[in-house]
Amino acid sequence: MTATTLEVGTELPALQLPPISRTTLALFAGASGDHNPIHVDLDVAKSAGLDDVFAHGMLSMAYLGRALTGWFPQRQVRSFGVRFAAITPVHGQPTCTGKVTSVEDGLATLELVVTLADGTTTLVGDAVVSLD
Amino acid sequence: MALDTSVIGTEMPSISATMERGRLRAFAKATGQNEPTYVDLDAATAAGHRDLPVPPSFLFGIELEAPDPFEWLAELGVDLRFVLHGEQRFDYHRMAYAGEELTATSRIEDVYSKRGGALDFIVKKTAVTDTDGGPVADLTTVIVVRNPEVTA
Known part of the structure; x- marks a missing residue:
């Protein structure tokens, strides 16, 4: 995308993900290097008082990263940050959205949000991308 | 705690x-x-x-390649089962590519409690550099530790 097509308030195309399966959690544990058993081992989750495992926050951040690099070439991404607002349960179905909140000096700031199908906001964040 | x-x-x-x-x-x-x-x-x-x-959030995993990547939390007395990822930020200096050896060096930047000790926060800053020592990205991680025995 170029500066001419972006203005404050522009909403970027949403990235809708399928429900997160236990297989996805296992694959992500191995691929990301985060082997914390709370995400893949039901026994461990129950021992911590939880009903089930939950997704790695970084899986949702990786989905947002996919959205971001789908909107802009990665070389234009200057910063990318999120706050994890709620746990994503297994079978949760995330959607990543982005909106332009400022455009100045060749940089666009984006507001990023991940929500689940039930309306829960799981991640809120921002990214700065260069427009040259 | x-x-x-x-x-x-x-x-x-x-x-x-x-x-x-x-x-x-x-x-x-x-x-x-x-x-x-x-x-x-x-x-x-x-x-x-x-x-x-290397996709935007992948650099978080460099430190997880350590033989016992959560040892530093255990040394702080933290039970990994009660750890949540609070925030994560990446400030990029350049893109990274397959084949590169990257080094992550971290420092505990801050530690504080909220809700009467029911939640502890650990802020960690990580510099990712290449083999020439050149900066690739700076990471900021906020870890949240739930303390279920504390009722605020």
Whole structure:
């Protein structure tokens, strides 16, 4: 995308993900290097008082990263940050959205949000991308 | 359990890891990334990259390549089962590519409690550098520790 097509308030195309399966959690544990058993081992989750495992926050951040690099070439991404607002349960179905909140000096700031199908906001964040 | 604030400023041992194509493809598969640039070397080079690009959040995993990556939390007295990831930030200096050896060096920047000690927060800053010592990215991680025995 170029500066001419972006203005404050522009909403970027949403990235809708399928429900997160236990297989996805296992694959992500191995691929990301985060082997914390709370995400893949039901026994461990129950021992911590939880009903089930939950997704790695970084899986949702990786989905947002996919959205971001789908909107802009990665070389234009200057910063990318999120706050994890709620746990994503297994079978949760995330959607990543982005909106332009400022455009100045060749940089666009984006507001990023991940929500689940039930309306829960799981991640809120921002990214700065260069427009040259 | 309130964390000991004397750990603020603690530098952690550097961890180095080579960005491997196979691992990047596994990450793409795990995250449903089908964009050829991230999985196919010819597509990546056709797009002007010198190898498969390391995607934006992947650098978080460098430190997880340590033999016991959560040892530093255990040393703080933290039970891994009660750890949540609070915030994560990346400030990029340049893109990274498959084949590069990158080094992550972290420092505990801050430790504080909220809700009467029901939640502890650990802020960690990590510099990711290349083999020449050049900056690749700066990471900020906020870890939240739930203390279920504390009722605020």
